[in-house]
Amino acid sequence: MADPIIELKGVDAGYGREVILKDVTFSIDRGEIFILLGGSGCGKSTIMKHMIGLNPVLAGELTIDGQPWTAKTRDSLFRKIGVMYQSGALFGSMTCLENVLLPLQEFSSLGRKARLEKARSLLSDVELLDAADKMPSEISGGMRKRVAIARAMALDPEVVFLDEPSAGLDPITSSSLDDLILRLRREKGMTFVVVTHELPSIYKIADRCAMFDKARRSMIAIGRPSDLRDGSDDPFVRKFFNRGEVSDGE
Amino acid sequence: MSGRSSMLEPLAVFGEVVVESFAMAFKPWRFRFGDFLLAFQRAAFDGLPISIGIGFLLGLILAFQSAAALRTFGVESYVAALLAIGLFRELGPIITAILLAGRSGSAFAAEIGTMKVDEELDALTTMGLPPVRFLVMPRMAAAILAMPILTIFVELAGLVGGAIVLRMMNIPFAVFWNNAAENTTVFMILFGLAKSAFFGLLIGLVGCCAGMRTKSTADGVGVSATAAVVGGIVAIAVADGIIAVICYFWGI
Numbered sequence: 001m002a003d004p005i006i007e008l009k010g011v012d013a014g015y016g017r018e019v020i021l022k023d024v025t026f027s028i029d030r031g032e033i034f035i036l037l038g039g040s041g042c043g044k045s046t047i048m049k050h051m052i053g054l055n056p057v058l059a060g061e062l063t064i065d066g067q068p069w070t071a072k073t074r075d076s077l078f079r080k081i082g083v084m085y086q087s088g089a090l091f092g093s094m095t096c097l098e099n100v101l102l103p104l105q106e107f108s109s110l111g112r113k114a115r116l117e118k119a120r121s122l123l124s125d126v127e128l129l130d131a132a133d134k135m136p137s138e139i140s141g142g143m144r145k146r147v148a149i150a151r152a153m154a155l156d157p158e159v160v161f162l163d164e165p166s167a168g169l170d171p172i173t174s175s176s177l178d179d180l181i182l183r184l185r186r187e188k189g190m191t192f193v194v195v196t197h198e199l200p201s202i203y204k205i206a207d208r209c210a211m212f213d214k215a216r217r218s219m220i221a222i223g224r225p226s227d228l229r230d231g232s233d234d235p236f237v238r239k240f241f242n243r244g245e246v247s248d249g250e
Numbered sequence: 251m252s253g254r255s256s257m258l259e260p261l262a263v264f265g266e267v268v269v270e271s272f273a274m275a276f277k278p279w280r281f282r283f284g285d286f287l288l289a290f291q292r293a294a295f296d297g298l299p300i301s302i303g304i305g306f307l308l309g310l311i312l313a314f315q316s317a318a319a320l321r322t323f324g325v326e327s328y329v330a331a332l333l334a335i336g337l338f339r340e341l342g343p344i345i346t347a348i349l350l351a352g353r354s355g356s357a358f359a360a361e362i363g364t365m366k367v368d369e370e371l372d373a374l375t376t377m378g379l380p381p382v383r384f385l386v387m388p389r390m391a392a393a394i395l396a397m398p399i400l401t402i403f404v405e406l407a408g409l410v411g412g413a414i415v416l417r418m419m420n421i422p423f424a425v426f427w428n429n430a431a432e433n434t435t436v437f438m439i440l441f442g443l444a445k446s447a448f449f450g451l452l453i454g455l456v457g458c459c460a461g462m463r464t465k466s467t468a469d470g471v472g473v474s475a476t477a478a479v480v481g482g483i484v485a486i487a488v489a490d491g492i493i494a495v496i497c498y499f500w501g502i
Binding site: 052053054074075078079081083085086087089090091092093102103106107 | 285288365368369370372373375376377378379
């Protein structure tokens with residue numbers, strides 16, 4: 001039986017008065033790896049920013065674990081999510097270990113030694129214990145994203161959001177990041193919401209995906225990647241999966 | 251922060267700073283002391299040579315200009331009084347503030363602006379950590395503390411500059427210092443230092459707000475740094491004008 005952790009009902013997504021996507025409705029089940037998919041500028045990152053509480057939805061209802069984003073629920077909902085940003089967004093003045101330690105220092109009830117052990121264990125999970133004392137500027141883009149994933153998981157969130165994890169990475173590094181996501185889901189049972197338009201990653205990790213179209217300003221398909229590839233009548237979806245590239249505004 | 255106008259944003263951020271400061275009074279360990287020390291070192295210690303140099307030249311120039319006029323009346327020894335009153339009440343705080351706005355206000359905006367572009371502010375927010383507590387408060391505290399310290403050095407350097415000019419005009423150092431001391435009060439010095447601390451608050455606030463408004467464009471960080479300097483200097487000038495009017499009516 002489906003157990004939704006994120007639900008969107010009739011959501012209008014955008015910034016200020018600018019509506020980018022209209023009337024978006026879907027849900028994401030607990031433990032699922034769900035992909036937000038579409039061409040550049042279609043609004044997939046905008047939808048994610050609504051989900052992680054950075055921007056309020058323009059209309060409709062968005063809930064995380066049954067709770068909408070409000071001033072009262074904000075702090076408790078932030079405890080339920082972890083976010084890896086496209087650039088990694090590691091704090092440049094801190095080492096990799098300190099970056100992972102930060103949320104633990106602020107919110108964890110663990111003692112100092114236990115916090116340190118947990119941070120080291122998280123870095124070990126992403127196979128970067130050797131880089132613990134390095135500054136973010138001293139490691140590669142792929143490594144920064146791994147550290148960012150470790151930081152996102154520090155407080156054992158229920159949902160981890162990943163914004164374009166493959167962007168700017170070579171195919172081998174990108175594939176190893178996909179393996180990491182699959183392993184973390186298997187070992188920790190977390191829900192992953194991933195924004196990407198990399199087809200190899202989508203086929204490898206996605207349970208389901210929702211596809212958005214900039215021209216129609218709406219969600220145009222939802223389902224398993226193979227079902228969308230083989231069964232969709234929508235010309236945009238067919239083109240996306242067959243050619244793997246969609247230009248802006250198409 | 252979205253939806254706030256650039257005029258009201260510093261007020262809103264200041265409100266957050268006040269609320270966070272009260273909360274921090276009960277949990278002082280939440281203050282980012284390491285970030286404060288780094289910002290303080292950059293604002294105060296790294297800014298010391300230029301502040302002393304500018305203060306010295308300011309005193310030198312003021313002494314030359316005023317001595318020429320006062321010599322007509324044979325009272326060039328009063329240059330010391332003019333310098334002391336001018337530096338302690340007005341010129342010391344305002345010149346130091348303009349220097350700090352140029353050096354540290356722009357640096358605050360550029361640092362925070364780069365973090366904004368790199369999504370580090372978003373990362374703090376979604377971790378439930380208020381950017382105001384993490385980024386604004388340590389920098390504001392550093393600017394508030396650095397300003398009076400730098401101001402003292404600017405004022406002393408200015409007096410030394412003035413004393414050297416008058417010595418060249420055959421007025422002994424002792425006469426200069428006596429004249430300066432006779433016309434200076436402790437209240438005058440403390441008032442100038444309090445004013446400079448307030449200017450530090452304005453520079454920190456305007457600089458950090460400019461950084462937090464940075465847009466993700468090629469010139470975003472540069473625009474923010476410029477806005478921090480211009481906004482900081484305007485804020486200082488307006489605040490100084492208001493303080494001057496209040497002092498006039500209160501007879502201070």
